[in-house]
Amino acid sequence: MLKCLSVAGSDCSGGAGIQADLKAFSANETFGMSVITSVVAENTTRVLSVFNVPVEEIQKQIDAVFEDIHVDAVKLGMLPTAEIISAVADKLNEYKPSIIVCDPVMVATSGDALSEGGTVSTMREKLFPIVTLLTPNIPEAEAISGLEIKNENHMEKAARIIMDMGVKNVLVKGGHLTGDAVDYLCTPEGVHKLACKRVDSPNTHGTGCTLSSAITANLAHGMDMLSAVTKAKNYITEAIEKSFTVGKGHSPVNHFYDYYDLKGTVL
Numbered sequence: 001m002l003k004c005l006s007v008a009g010s011d012c013s014g015g016a017g018i019q020a021d022l023k024a025f026s027a028n029e030t031f032g033m034s035v036i037t038s039v040v041a042e043n044t045t046r047v048l049s050v051f052n053v054p055v056e057e058i059q060k061q062i063d064a065v066f067e068d069i070h071v072d073a074v075k076l077g078m079l080p081t082a083e084i085i086s087a088v089a090d091k092l093n094e095y096k097p098s099i100i101v102c103d104p105v106m107v108a109t110s111g112d113a114l115s116e117g118g119t120v121s122t123m124r125e126k127l128f129p130i131v132t133l134l135t136p137n138i139p140e141a142e143a144i145s146g147l148e149i150k151n152e153n154h155m156e157k158a159a160r161i162i163m164d165m166g167v168k169n170v171l172v173k174g175g176h177l178t179g180d181a182v183d184y185l186c187t188p189e190g191v192h193k194l195a196c197k198r199v200d201s202p203n204t205h206g207t208g209c210t211l212s213s214a215i216t217a218n219l220a221h222g223m224d225m226l227s228a229v230t231k232a233k234n235y236i237t238e239a240i241e242k243s244f245t246v247g248k249g250h251s252p253v254n255h256f257y258d259y260y261d262l263k264g265t266v267l
């Protein structure tokens, strides 16, 4: 059984963060583990509070996993301060997992901040050289590249700018734009457009977390980058299509849409 580790924040409402990551790891046939960087009191409508875990405790959680378990792939989510980014990067340089997917979480779907300002420079110095894939959404790609992104041409240009900063592979996610749901994957082999019809649903809480974790699982299974991202794109599209209402705001996706209950009935 392949094993994936999420290093991210906790979303008590279950739709994003390590909760989404663990569900996506399982739904994509890997064993999920988690290191919690922050305890976020949030739901489908807003973020009430953010409590960041002391860096020593974050590093001890990482030690606890790596000293005992072989980690096939790591997914990085909410790393809310420069100090936490540096502490996690130091541990990744110590343990050297072969696959690291980084979702540079800065704001929640509700628009509430999840990261202190000024983390981009630390992320660029400490994480960009070691990650396998970076998966920014539109606002995150704008903050990292310094480019305003209003259309697909801007998305592709931002992906190339970020690649030139030393990131091996970049996926700029287009959920925040309008029209078809288009993402741009920039790899050393070239640029790939991944598109699907936008699902007419408000249930998009945690789509980015879920997508990056599904990509992580696919890479752990040995897929090449384009195949891993394409499969994960198909997964997230159907997870949105088959989502159900959980709260009063942006409900989460359905991570297990093709799973069955013990009687063989589709959940």
Ligand SMILES: Nc1ncnc2c1ncn2[C@@H]1O[C@H](COP(=O)(O)OP(=O)(O)OP(=O)(O)O)[C@@H](O)[C@H]1O
Residues within 6 Å of the ligand: 016, 107, 108, 109, 136, 137, 138, 173, 174, 175, 176, 181, 182, 183, 196, 197, 198, 199, 200, 201, 204, 205, 206, 207, 208, 209, 210, 211, 233, 236, 237, 240
């Ligand atoms: N309504 C939609 N229909 C189909 N695909 C969508 C829709 N909204 C987002 N997506 C897709 O979901 C994936 C995640 O992109 P998105 O821009 O939502 O990430 P995000 O903002 O980081 O998500 P979150 O912050 O909620 O975790 C991308 O592949 C995007 O194209």
Ligand SMILES: Cc1ncc(CO)c(N)n1
Residues within 6 Å of the ligand: 008, 009, 010, 011, 016, 017, 018, 040, 042, 077, 078, 105, 107, 108, 109, 114, 205, 206, 207, 208, 209
């Ligand atoms: C804990 C956490 N991580 C990431 C996101 C991004 O949606 C969120 N809302 N909450």
